[in-house]
Amino acid sequence: MKLLLLGIIVAATAAGEVLAAMGMRRHGEIRDFRPGALGRAAAVLTRNRFVIGYVAAMAVSFFAFMRLLTVSNLSYAVPVTAVTYALETVMAKYVLKERVNWLRWAGAALVICGVALVSL
């Protein structure tokens, strides 16, 4: 049960974040931060299917995490977020075609180890 929930959380979070990155990249850089312009950007984004997918995936991840907390300790549940960092960095390289150089790999590895240590 725990492993199944872990798998759901990791897969949903990673898929959600990649969808958010795809949707926002498609939308383009937000340059105007005045309230009216932000409202118009939000209205456009509600019709962006990648963003809709992101919200749905994060909802799945959130409820699976709540369920995981009922069957395990917080000290077990929180370090799982570090696993998503690894998966998302791999997906950033191969799905989003980002240039992930050795500094980013090293930085991600340090953060993963650090998050696990802080959360344990």
Added chain:
Amino acid sequence: MSSETARLRIKTWTCATVVVLSNVLGNFFLKRGMPADLPTPLSYVAALFQPWAALGVVLLITWMLSRMTLLSWADLSYVLPVTAIGYVLVALEGKLFLHEEIGLKRWAGIVLIVAGVALVGGGTAVQTPRRGEEPAR
């Protein structure tokens, strides 16, 4: 560093600060506003309307929107490690406001996260150049 590069870097760090602070404070207020016992599914919904919890929810909505804004120009593989500094702030928040102990293992974790953030934030470009664009470091 060109003016466009400098503009993007300042904008990225400003937005990343909003992302991190809204997440850290949002979780803090949500936890503060949560009652000790949530016996029914309806009580979860009711708890979200407690003043502190509602403030937490507003901040977490701000976190989600600011993260999406940041992703509109910055790479996901850049945003992930840079915003992980929030884990450090949560640990320090626990020490300062909740008087929690930070053991050697946690301090080691904090050092690793800060090193990872410094490596990615200071040493790599904010975004992978799109086709036909100059790289923005």
